[in-house]
Amino acid sequence: MNFIIKDEFFTRYQNLVTGTVIPYQEKIFRDEIPGTERSHAIQNFAYAAEMVETGSPSGEFYGFIFQDSDLAKWIEAVAHALALAPNPALEKRCDEIIHYIARSQHPDGYLNSYFTMKAPDKKWTNLCEAHELYCAGHLMEAAVAYAQATGKNTLLDTMERKAGHIYARFVTGGAEGYPGHPEIEIALMKMYAHTKNKKYLELAGHFINVRGVNPNFFYEESQRRDWCVWGMNTQDTEYAQNNKPLRELTEATGHSVRAVYLYTAMADYAMATGDDALKKACKALWENITEKRMYVTGAIGSAYEGEAFTADYHLPNDTAYAETCASIGLIFFARKMLELEKRGEYADVMERALYNCVLAGMELDGTRFFYVNPLEALPGISGVTKTHRHALPQRPTWFACACCPPNVSRLLASINHYAWGMEKDTVYSHLFIGGELDLSASLGGKIHVTTQYPNHGKIEYTFIPNGGGEMSLTLAIRLPGWSKNTEILFNNNKIEFNNNLNYAYITKKFAHGDTITLHLDMSVRQIYATGKINANSGKIAFSRGPFIYCAEGIDNGGDILHLSVKKDGKIETKDFDPNILGGITPITAEGYRAKDSGNIYSFTPPTYTPCEIKLIPYYTWANRGLNQMRVWLPLAQVER
């Protein structure tokens, strides 16, 4: 099953990633952009290679202890980009970088530029903070992707040796511990899927099985070492999800990226092994996140403090942490849950996180990124006060800690892998993206998907059996929760369909040119949050298709804080406008503009003037300068 995207919406994003983001980030990793924070990530490996080979490197390590992982994510993005379209020059440069990495490996398989250069005697003494396993994981993911895209195994061989080193230490050697930042578990499952070497499955399972069994491991480790990276509180066991054995977890806690990376691996491992207890924990964690701890944009992580989940229904809008990487991790988790169980809600959440939080993480031109994606921006407060330092109202050009930008790249460059699923002769259409699905090897043909989704609701699947015969299969199409009325047509005639857990299953022998057409209801929906979320009391949000909308100051006279939406007022979908914000479908809603006394507190009620509230898709916010922004708007009925 291979899917090539040909789609107005995502082709643009993939071109951005290949044409702008990857080259820009390469320049950053090569320290070639003046005035931008130095990365040094490539040079670190070059020096580490000299250190391993000669013992006397010609320069010093620079950057965070996890600097290797930034480059690893970029290599993975490059691999996905090369899979989309050949680029021999880029591939050659990437091969050279990989060569440095391979040469930096020690004879025993150990590989990490920080420890090689800065602290060779401190290896494996600080699993809590030092990100050794995390960096190894990202390099393994890159290795698998690069091997799959190019057929070249230098990095994969290197990382297999590294995995062997880790296996020897933790499994054969019986060393205690588990990673401070989960990630390698995902990577090992990918290594296993690609190589079929069961040792990687076993090692992933090992880290899953031992985590939290001794919740005090990080504390005990801290007592044995005389150094630290950040001086983390090793007794906060919820932070890194080591408070309990993982099969007992029911609440998503702590650092939200760590959490969803871990849960992704748990789901993957549960599927590979049929581990029901783990499956059950994954389901409980999924429900806790999506039913109690997720923003309407698919963002997660309510607090800057610990970049973390906090408590059920605590979802502040202006101080949200809502890290781009966390929503990317939620997409990983959703995809694995979807493999475990074909339920539309998993793909609904995947879509919600992708089209809202993740896309908002990148400026439309691909050169700036948000770490934090708040649901309300208040110029003068957001990014300014100590409470809102993290919640910037505009995307900066760089980050010293550059985890999010390459994470967006690798996801968008590989988004074709998220659109479809397959089980025997059932093909699952999870995300609605135009392009060509090649099933020649398995089901004897192709499916062409034509659509202007997400701006329009029509998705057409055209069947092209090999050699003009027939394709016998079940097409299972997700029925999105937001589509009130969904129609499915076969060769332009409406058909009935079974809805099983929000997938429509259509079993047919498809002849050449047969079409299945999906009509999704793109009418605007008003969203009501449960009253338990104190931040959204008396407010509503708007969505259309997969997009959550927001109001920005620039479209609304510079001030949206005095706006309220008229209860049961008129809502209009404007025509798709290709000329604004890269092409959007604006919405207007009837509302009021309050004019208050101007006093901070007053006994005089404000007067209300009817007005039109202009709304844009959330992912396009902050592309037109400094602005107020709100997803949740107060609802009012002023006339009697």
Next chain:
Amino acid sequence: MNFIIKDEFFTRYQNLVTGTVIPYQEKIFRDEIPGTERSHAIQNFAYAAEMVETGSPSGEFYGFIFQDSDLAKWIEAVAHALALAPNPALEKRCDEIIHYIARSQHPDGYLNSYFTMKAPDKKWTNLCEAHELYCAGHLMEAAVAYAQATGKNTLLDTMERKAGHIYARFVTGGAEGYPGHPEIEIALMKMYAHTKNKKYLELAGHFINVRGVNPNFFYEESQRRDWCVWGMNTQDTEYAQNNKPLRELTEATGHSVRAVYLYTAMADYAMATGDDALKKACKALWENITEKRMYVTGAIGSAYEGEAFTADYHLPNDTAYAETCASIGLIFFARKMLELEKRGEYADVMERALYNCVLAGMELDGTRFFYVNPLEALPGISGVTKTHRHALPQRPTWFACACCPPNVSRLLASINHYAWGMEKDTVYSHLFIGGELDLSASLGGKIHVTTQYPNHGKIEYTFIPNGGGEMSLTLAIRLPGWSKNTEILFNNNKIEFNNNLNYAYITKKFAHGDTITLHLDMSVRQIYATGKINANSGKIAFSRGPFIYCAEGIDNGGDILHLSVKKDGKIETKDFDPNILGGITPITAEGYRAKDSGNIYSFTPPTYTPCEIKLIPYYTWANRGLNQMRVWLPLAQVER
């Protein structure tokens, strides 16, 4: 002018302070309460005395570097309590404590138990963090109050010597610097008012004049020292209000207690010297606080981070810092502004802070205290998540940093000093408290005030001239901003009055038994916040008289998050109920209870059931166990 309170409301509070709070805190200072955080504040002075006298103390210092100040505030509270009613046993014990303090003074006048015991070589090397001038200030305030209440000058003499030591260092000696935590400026003004020694005025002026002229002083100081207390960021000059020369300040910034203590002293000094530039700065700061940075409860300080002001209109309800001490400081500032200029708004704010934030700072039984007074409490989040650790939903029994409890004590024990003002033959009635105002020495008589305020709106002033003659004076009565219709009667006949800046001026020769009766309009008022405060969008609050009201879970079926107030709905004032919460006048408002789908987000609007929302005065919240609480409630109009 002497005012003895005889009043249902404040007599109860003064009895609480004298009967419960002062004895309880004495036990804490004597480390006699098992299971409670050790204070050691008395013992510290005893050891310091031994250190000064013999060089070999029999024990060690314990506590914060500003531990002396806790005891100082308590001594001040004791002084006020002794002024209210004699208590020879307490006075004797207090004399003994003062004796330790006096004996701990060095021959050169220096006095501070921490530095004497722990760091004699580090004196005056860390003005930024070490609170030497702050502790001295509180002891000076205690000394003046104790001298005024008892006529005993031991502590005053001691602190005059200490003031001389400071004067010699900073004025005569020319040492650079100013206090990290303003406070001594207030104290020096009190010393000056009591002793008439102009050196104290000069020293207060010195610290006011030099502050912020070199905004880098704390940073430069930090470069010269090799020790720190907390490792404060000495380059954050807004934190301690040293960013600019004080006469140039226009925005209230930084640590809110430091800010209002400083502004209080500035206003006091401006009045004493006629310094117009300083007066103008005070007015600008007052306006910035009260028009842009104050909660409706009179609380200030929007952020836990730095316990600080943040930005205009940033007033989050659930994460408010809103420290009790800061509102006490705001009361100090208001009183000084009121002396500068007779404007009702100063007294309005003083009253707002007193009857709401400050009273809420203490449990009704006087044994528990809030540091932080949020306007919304969310059990499971408040006091629990990292974002809300500071915003406890119930008052704890003790604090390691015990600044607020004795501050409440000293304010409530001296509240009689805040009720009245006098200028020539005009007597200003700022706060409406029952009791007896003795003007025998100045205006030849007394005024008896009879009232059941704040629960009822009638305040009766009865004139009792000395020896049955007449009292010729102007009674200036504050016309509170919240009273929509205010009537004034002379001997039960309605009279016209001039309203000058919200004071009614009534000039008469009052005969024995003449009465002025004030009828304030106690009808419930709905309060609208400006739209600029994002946290209050679409919400309203309720007040009656000086009280801001709130809804608590216990009165509303355990859940207030699903409640909204009906726009233009019926609001009822219930009868005063002496049996609940120490006696309150409850309010009910017509509203709705929303029943939502239970899903975190839903396309289905909630259904609304009409209900009665029960409201109680904010100062009584959190007296009945763990509860949701909200001051600002969403406003809705559900029916068409």
